[in-house]
Amino acid sequence: MLSFLAMAAMLAAAGHAAAQNAGAEPPVSQCLAVAQALPNVIFAAAAADDPLAVPDAVTITFAGHSTYRIESSSGVVVATDFSGVHGAEPPPRVITMNRAHSTHYTLSPDARIEVVLPGWNPDGPEPARHNVVVDDVYIRNVTTDIRGWGDGGMIPDANSIFIFELAGLCIGHLGHLHHALTEAHYAEIGRLDIVMVPVDGGLTLSHTGMAEITTRLRSSIVLPMHLRGTRIQSYLSMMSSEFAIDFMDGNSITVTTRDLPARPTIMVPAGLASRG
Template identity: 60%
Template sequence: MRLARNLASTTAFLIALWLTPASAQQQDEPVPSQCLAIAQAMPNVTYASFTPAQTFVDGEVTITYAGHSTYVIETPGGVRIATDFSGLYGSEPLPRIVTMNKAHRTHYTELPDPAIEHVLRGWNPEGGPAKHAVVVDDVYVRNVPTDIRRWGEMEEGGNSIFIFEVAGLCIGHLGHLHHRLEDAHYGAIGRLDIVMVPIDGGMTLSVGAVSEITQRLFSSIILPMHRHATPLGEFTAAMGETFDVDMRDEPSFSVSLRDLPRRPTILVLRGV
C-alpha cells in the first residue's frame, strides 16, 4: 500500500521538523510547528510543543467566507490569505498568500496576479508531492499532500491540506479531498483548532466520509465549504449531537485562542 511505503518517510520528515532550528525561513527548509503531532506510534500520536518560527502577534484572526472553497484569513499582523484561490473570490484587496488545488478551475488559476507574494500550489508541477513551509510575518503555512481524482484516476500528491499557524491557532483547509485520511495523514496534520471541510457529498467525498474525518480531527470550529446542493442538515446530522451548530448572518467572524468555543461547533457563515 502506498501509504505504508510512505509512512517511514513521513515520520522522518516530522522528526526533521522537530530537530530543525526555529530560524528556518525558506520553503525547502522545514520549520518547527506548534500544531504538529510526531508520528511515533499509529494511531496514537504524541503532540509536541514548539516555539513558533513566525513572529508571534497576539490577537484575533478574522476569517471570511468568500465563495466556493475560498476562505480569506486575516492575521493579527495584517497578512491576508485566500484558500483554493481562483481569482473569482477573495481577490480584493489582493492577498499576500494564496493556496490552490487543481481539482477544477474554481480552485486554482494559471495566471495569478504577479503582485501576490506567495502562490502555494497544492501539487508539484514538476511531479511528486508539493512541499511548502513558508513563514510570512506572523503566520506559518505548511501542507500535507493527499491524492486527487482526475478523469476517473487517482493522481498521487495532486491535492494538499494546507495548515496555517497564527496567533497560537492551528487552522486547516482540507482542499478538494477525494479519499479518507489514514493514520499518517492525521499524524502529519497534528492539532487543528479550526478546519474548513468540503460538504458537497460527491465531487469530493461523501457526507459520511467527510463527517468521519471531521469527527476524528475534533476541531473547536468546523467551517463547511464547497456545498453545492447538499442540505446543511445532512452534514450537521451526520456529525451528531456532540457538535453544536451556529448559523450566522454575517460572512465573517473573528476568533482568538482564548475564546474558542467550549464545545466543538459547526459555524455556518453567510453564503455557505
C-alpha cells in the same frame, strides 16, 4: 486547457514566489503530531510566552466556494483554494490552490500577490512540500490524492491539505478531498483548532465520509465550504449529536486561543447557509 507544467512556467514568468523554501530548515510546528509515535501520537499544545498577555486574533471570512480569507493580527491575508473569482479584492498576500478543477486555482494570479502555493507539484511526480513563513504566519501542507476524471483512477499527491499556524492557532483547509485519511495523514496534520471542510456530498467526499473525518479531527470550530448542488442539512444532521451548530449572521469570525468554544461547533457562514 493548459498543462500544469505550462502553468508552472506562467507562474514563474509572472514573478511569483517559488513557495517551496527549498533547502531551508522548516520552522517548529506548534500543531504537529509526533509521527514517529504512531499509533500513540502526542499532539503539541499551544503555549503563550506570557499567559497574561492579550492573545493575537485571527479573522476568517468566507469569500465563496472553497475560498476563505484568513487575516493575521499583523495584516497578512491568505486566500485558500484561490481561483481569482472569490476573495480577490483587496488582493491577498498569499494564495493556496488545488488542481481538482478550475474553481480551485488560477493560471493568471494577480501580480500583486506575493506568494503562490500550488497544492500539487507542477515540476514532477514528487509531492509538493511547502514550509513557508510570511511575517507571523507559518504555512505547511499535507498531500492527498485526487480522482482522475478520465479513467477514474487516482492521481497521487495532487491535492493539499494546507495548515496555517498563527496567533497560537492551528487552522486547516482540507482542499478538494477525495478519500478517507490514513493514520499517517492525521499524524502529519496534527492538532487543528479550526478546520474548513468541503460539504458538497459528492464531488469531494460523501457527507458520511466527511462526518467521519470531522469527528476524528474534533476541531473546536468547523467551517463548511464547497457547497454545490447538494444541501448541507444531511451533513449537519450527522454531526449535531456531538457538535453544536451555529448559523452565523455574517461571513466572518474573529478568534483567539482564549475564545475557542468549549463544545466543538460547526459555524455556517450566512453566504453558505443561504444556498443550503
